[in-house]
Amino acid sequence: xxxxxxxxxxxxxxxxxxxxxxxxxxxxxxxxxxxxxxxxxxxxxxxxxxxxxxxxxxxxxxxxxxxxxxxxxxxxxxxxxxxxxxxxxxxxxxxxxxxxxxxxxxxxxxxxxxxxxxxxxxxxxxxxxxxxxxxxxxxxxxxxxxxxxxxxxxxxxxxxxxxxxxxxxxxxxxxxxxxxxxxxxxxxxxxxxxxxxxxxxxxxxxxxxxxxxxxxxxxxxxxxxxxxxxxxxxxxxxxxxxxxxxxxxxxxxxxxxxxxxxxxxxxxxxxxxxxxx
Numbered sequence: 001x002x003x004x005x006x007x008x009x010x011x012x013x014x015x016x017x018x019x020x021x022x023x024x025x026x027x028x029x030x031x032x033x034x035x036x037x038x039x040x041x042x043x044x045x046x047x048x049x050x051x052x053x054x055x056x057x058x059x060x061x062x063x064x065x066x067x068x069x070x071x072x073x074x075x076x077x078x079x080x081x082x083x084x085x086x087x088x089x090x091x092x093x094x095x096x097x098x099x100x101x102x103x104x105x106x107x108x109x110x111x112x113x114x115x116x117x118x119x120x121x122x123x124x125x126x127x128x129x130x131x132x133x134x135x136x137x138x139x140x141x142x143x144x145x146x147x148x149x150x151x152x153x154x155x156x157x158x159x160x161x162x163x164x165x166x167x168x169x170x171x172x173x174x175x176x177x178x179x180x181x182x183x184x185x186x187x188x189x190x191x192x193x194x195x196x197x198x199x200x201x202x203x204x205x206x207x208x209x210x211x212x213x214x215x216x217x218x219x220x221x222x223x224x225x226x227x228x229x230x231x232x233x234x235x236x237x238x239x240x241x242x243x244x245x246x247x248x249x250x251x252x253x254x255x256x257x258x259x260x261x262x263x264x265x266x267x268x269x270x271x272x273x274x275x276x277x
Contacts, residue, residue, distance in 0.1 A: 004039060032065050067082060104213040109129060110122045112124075117194050123183050127176060130176045134172060135170045143189075145190045145191070146190065147187065147188065154171070155172045155173070229242075
C-alpha cells in the first residue's frame with residue numbers, strides 16, 4: 001500500500017513545482033489526492049476509478065495522474081507496476097464557430113454598454129474576440145497580455161502560454177489595431193477585468209452574449225474559437241500548419257479534437273466521389 005498523501009506531499013508535488021507545471025494541473029493533482037483512498041494500491045485504485053460519478057474524460061485524467069505518481073513510487077521502491085484500465089470516452093465531433101456564427105457573436109458584443117475598468121464593454125469584447133479569432137490563442141493567455149507586449153506601430157502582440165511555457169508572436173490586422181488604439185490607456189493589462197473570479201464571471205457574460213446572438217451554448221465557447229482557427233487554417237494551408245499555429249505537440253491532437261467537419265467538409269469526402277446510382 002502506498003501512503004498517497006504523504007508521498008505526494010513530500011516527493012511528488014515538489015517535482016511538479018520544480019517543473020513549473022501549469023497551476024490548473026497542479027490544482028487537479030491536489031484534488032485527486034484529496035479524493036482518492038489513502039493508503040492506496042492498484043486494486044483499490046481500479047475500484048475507486050470505476051465508482052467515480054464523473055465523465056469518462058475526468059476518470060481518465062485521474063488515471064493518468066495516479067499512474068504518474070505510481071511510476072515515481074515504483075522507481076523509489078515503494079510500489080509495484082500499476083495497470084489501471086482506461087475508461088471508454090465518447091468521441092464527439094469537434095465544434096467550432098463558423099464565420100457566420102462568429103459575426104453574430106461580434107454583433108451581440110457591440111450591444112454591451114457595461115464598462116470594464118473604464119473601457120467601453122463593446123470595445124473590450126470586440127477587441128478580445130477578434131484577437132482570439134486571429135491568433136488562435138487560449139483566452140487565459142490573451143487576457144494575461146500587458147501593454148508592454150503590444151507594439152501598436154507594427155501590430156505585433158506577444159502572448160505567453162502558462163501551459164507550454166513559451167512565447168508566441170502574432171501580427172494583428174488593422175481592424176484589431178484600431179480597436180486596441182481606442183482602448184489604450186495607462187493600465188498594465190490590455191484587457192483588465194474588474195471581478196476577482198475571472199473565470200466564472202467572464203464565462204457568464206459570454207453565455208449571455210450567446211443567448212442574445214441566438215447561438216448554441218457550447219460547453220467551451222472560448223475554446224471553440226481555437227477550433228475555428230484550426231479548422232479554417234487546415235482548409236487553406238493543411239492540418240500540419242493548423243497544428244503548428246495552435247502549438248500542439250502532435251498532429252493527431254489537432255485532427256481529432258479541433259477540426260470541425262462543418263468547416264473542413266470532411267463529411268463530404270465519400271459523397272463527393274461516389275457515383276450516382
